[in-house]
Amino acid sequence: MRRRRGRFLLGACVAACAAIVGLVQPVRAANGDRLAGCQLDRQAVAYKSGGVLVEPQPRSAPVPCLVATGFGGSEPQVVALKNGGLVYEPAIITPGLAGTGFLPGAPGPRLSTMFSPGGLAVSNDNGATWSFNEPAGATWVPQDDALYVDRETARLFYYALAANPVPQGGVVPPQDQIPAGEAHLMMSPDGGKTWNEVSLPGFVESENPRFTSAPPRPGQPSPSGYPDVVYWCGNNAVNLGLPLPGFRACYRTLDGGFTWRQVSLLGSAPAPQHGQCGTSQETFSDMDPNYPQGAPDGSVYAEVQCGSTTFLARSFDEGQTWPLVDRQDGKPVTLPVNGELRVGTHGDLYLADQKGSAVDLRVSRDGGRTWSSPVDMTPPGVGTIVQWAFAERGAGEVAASYLVQRGSQSLYDGYLSFTLDARDADPTFWGASLNPLSDPMRTSAPPQARDDYIGVDITPSGTPWAAFAGSCPGPVGPANATACAGQGSNSQANEAVAGRLTWSG
Numbered sequence: 264m265r266r267r268r269g270r271f272l273l274g275a276c277v278a279a280c281a282a283i284v285g286l287v288q289p290v291r292a293a294n295g296d297r298l299a300g301c302q303l304d305r306q307a308v309a310y311k312s313g314g315v316l317v318e319p320q321p322r323s324a325p326v327p328c329l330v331a332t333g334f335g336g337s338e339p340q341v342v343a344l345k346n347g348g349l350v351y352e353p354a355i356i357t358p359g360l361a362g363t364g365f366l367p368g369a370p371g372p373r374l375s376t377m378f379s380p381g382g383l384a385v386s387n388d389n390g391a392t393w394s395f396n397e398p399a400g401a402t403w404v405p406q407d408d409a410l411y412v413d414r415e416t417a418r419l420f421y422y423a424l425a426a427n428p429v430p431q432g433g434v435v436p437p438q439d440q441i442p443a444g445e446a447h448l449m450m451s452p453d454g455g456k457t458w459n460e461v462s463l464p465g466f467v468e469s470e471n472p473r474f475t476s477a478p479p480r481p482g483q484p485s486p487s488g489y490p491d492v493v494y495w496c497g498n499n500a501v502n503l504g505l506p507l508p509g510f511r512a513c514y515r516t517l518d519g520g521f522t523w524r525q526v527s528l529l530g531s532a533p534a535p536q537h538g539q540c541g542t543s544q545e546t547f548s549d550m551d552p553n554y555p556q557g558a559p560d561g562s563v564y565a566e567v568q569c570g571s572t573t574f575l576a577r578s579f580d581e582g583q584t585w586p587l588v589d590r591q592d593g594k595p596v597t598l599p600v601n602g603e604l605r606v607g608t609h610g611d612l613y614l615a616d617q618k619g620s621a622v623d624l625r626v627s628r629d630g631g632r633t634w635s636s637p638v639d640m641t642p643p644g645v646g647t648i649v650q651w652a653f654a655e656r657g658a659g660e661v662a663a664s665y666l667v668q669r670g671s672q673s674l675y676d677g678y679l680s681f682t683l684d685a686r687d688a689d690p691t692f693w694g695a696s697l698n699p700l701s702d703p704m705r706t707s708a709p710p711q712a713r714d715d716y717i718g719v720d721i722t723p724s725g726t727p728w729a730a731f732a733g734s735c736p737g738p739v740g741p742a743n744a745t746a747c748a749g750q751g752s753n754s755q756a757n758e759a760v761a762g763r764l765t766w767s768g
Contacts, residue, residue, distance in 0.1 A: 298767060299391035300330035300739070307695035307764050313621070314643030317691060325764040327679070327695045330390035331739040335375050335746045336759025337713035338406040339730035343722040344454055345417035346387075351718075351730055351761055352421070353381035353405030354395055355746075364402060364428040373749060375735075375756040377712050380427040381405025385455050390761050398449045399460040400433025401426050401440075406713050407549070411474035413491055414656070414723075418519060419451040420474045420493065435460050443467050446497055450520030461523055463514065465499060470549035471715060472497030477557030483581045489519030492581050494555055494563065496529055502549040508532060511547035513555065513582050526582045529555070529565060537576075539587055539595055540569035550715065551601065555582065558606045564631065566604055573598045575631045588631045596631055599623075605655040613661060613685060615640070615653045622651050622663060626686055635688070642680050642694030646670050649709070652719045654727075661685040662727035664719040666704065667696075675705035677738075679719070679764055681727040697729060697762030698738040705734045710755050726765055732757035 306324035309317040335355030342350050357379045360369040364380030380402035384393040403423035411420045425442040426435060439445055439462040446466035450459045476493045479485045486492055496513040510531040514523045528536050530545025530553070537545065546553060546568035553566040555578070563578045565585060575596040576585040587595040598604075602616035612627040614634070623637035640663050641648070647668040655661050662681035669676065680694035698704045708714075709732065718730030733739070735747035737758030750756035 297389050298328065298765075299389050300762075301326050301328035301765065301767060302699065303767055305695070307693040308643065310643055310692050310694060311689060313639045314641055316643060323766065325693055325695075326767050327697045327762060327764055328390070329697045329739060329760055329762040331737065331746065332384040332386075332393040332759040332761065333745045334384055334393070334395065334759050335379065335381070335405075336730075336732040336757045337377070337710075338408075338715050339732050339759060340408075340410040340716075340718035341720050341728050341730035341761055342410055342412040342419070343720045343728060344412060344419070345414065345723060346454070347722060347724065348385065348387045348454055349390060349728065349761065350396075350410065350412070350419060350455065351384040351386070351393070351759060352408060352410040354384035354393075354759060355379050355381040355405045355757075356395075356402070359428070367428060374753045375750055377406065377710070377755065378427070379405065383410075383421070383455060384759065390763070396455040397433065398423070398451070398455070399435050399447075399458040401431045401435055403427055403447075407468070407470040407715065409472050409474055409495075413476045413493065415476075415491060416489070417454070418489075419455060420495075420520060421449040421451075422472055422474070422495065422497070423447050423449070424468055424470075434458065435462070446472070448495055448520070448523060452519070459521055461520070463523060466497060467499065468501035469497035469499065470501055473554040475555050475557040475563065477563055478559065478561045480561035480579060480581055483561070484517055486517045486519070489517075491519075492517060492561070493520060494557070494582055495523065496554050498547050498549070509547070511545070515582050527584065529553070529585060530567065535569060536585070537567055537569070537574070537587065539574060540567075543570035545569055552603045556604050556606045559608055559610050564604060564606060564612065566598060566602065568600065571600060573600050573602070577630065590632050603653055605653070607655050607658055609658045611659070611686060613655045615663065617648060617651065620648070622648065622653070622665070624653075624661065624685060628686075638685075638690060640680055640682075640692060641665070642678050642692070645676075645678055649675065650714070650717045652717050654719045654721055655685070656721035656725075659684040659686040660721055660725055662719050662721050662729075664717050664729035664731070666709070666717055666731065669703075673707055674703040675708075676700075677704040677717075677729065677731040677733075677760075677762060679727055679729045679762060681721070681764060683725070693764060695764060697731075698733075702738040702740065703734070704731055704738050704760075707734055707754050710757075713755075713757070726763050728761055728763045731760050731762070733760045734758070
């Protein structure tokens with residue numbers, strides 16, 4: 264998600280921060296090596312809130328690793344499967360005239376563009392090798408999508424704007440491939456080997472929707488053939504900046520993704536769904552983070568923003584209603600605007616938001632009624648934070664990725680940080696740039712319409728992974744010849760890269 268930009272002064276940490284970004288090339292590990300792409304010559308640093316270095320530094324520290332998927336990328340996401348596999352979205356290919364998917368095999372230049380078709384990249388060996396996957400047997404528009412894995416079952420869910428090119432084969436009927444008319448919700452029970460697709464009518468290019476899941480609630484409809492209730496919420500139309508009537512609709516599936524039914528409107532305009540909004544409509548743009556998050560007790564949380572005020576809502580009836588959460592004094596809980604919400608396996612809530620140079624983390628252990636003081640997760644020495652993302656797994660394992668601009672230069676680095684227990688009042692973080700200083704993540708700003716967000720997730724074993732769209736030629740160099748070949752100085756071309764922090768011992 265695109266974020267407000269902020270600056271962090273380097274101050275006295277220049278030497279320590281140079282150790283983070285390093286000056287060495289990645290070690291090229293053999294395919295299947297658990298240290299594929301790892302830079303064994305440098306380590307992450309341990310630090311406290313606000314980038315304060317731990318002194319002395321621990322003798323054992325994780326190392327940064329960076330690999331290329333071999334495909335193009337934009338607005339990337341990465342999810343970790345239960346078996347340790349990884350799924351990266353998108354995997355962009357460039358057939359056809361000028362890179363479009365509309366004229367496959369046509370002569371002429373094949374430059375990557377925002378119209379190039381894409382699918383998913385899948386790895387089962389720590390990113391050493393990646394295979395191309397076509398959800399539902401088709402290629403799709405490779406941005407503004409949604410990728411989600413139900414961690415309890417490892418079932419994979421994917422949303423795409425539209426098929427590209429059209430028409431195609433696969434399991435999607437030709438009449439459902441017409442652009443700008445339907446939302447395409449896909450599900451794979453086996454890591455992408457087989458897919459089911461459902462087309463929901465009435466959605467015109469719904470940008471950046473999201474999935475979530477939760478166990479069934481007592482007294483509510485129970486799933487059949489699948490243990491969890493899965494939700495998808497999306498806007499009815501792309502945001503064109505016009506004062507048009509619209510809504511954010513929420514659907515649920517009780518059979519693991521084979522059928523979907525609308526259960527509510529999370530927000531609407533011009534009249535809001537929540538009376539507490541008064542005359543202000545709920546905010547549901549193409550960029551806001553106000554989407555549901557499933558909790559282990561079956562309830563579902565969501566942020567509800569009205570104008571400059573953000574409330575916390577909690578559904579106890581599987582997404583049919585969204586009452587606001589009240590504090591002990593009876594007034595609605597309010598949250599920072601544009602904060603990202605996550606729910607842990609113990610039911611704790613985690614909220615991250617950017618304040619200038621800091622990405623702050625707050626934790627609630629009482630259903631959102633009270634929150635801890637903010638803890639700044641940002642690694643020491645970063646420049647302008649252009650984009651960031653964060654993820655939680657288990658009981659307090661939190662990771663965050665950052666795309667950072669170096670001062671006023673048109674150079675960008677990709678950082679990753681994590682902590683093992685965000686619930687601690689003063690947690691220790693590990694952080695590093697995933698790319699060496701000699702190989703920037705980007706040598707130009709992310710191209711417009713392909714710069715909404717970056718990705719991050721945590722594997723079941725606790726390894727944090729981040730997803731970036733690097734420039735071409737990218738930070739992994741020759742290993743990405745497949746993605747960047749023939750792109751030259753094409754500013755629209757990006758290499759899809761994924762990085763992690765891991766212990767080498």
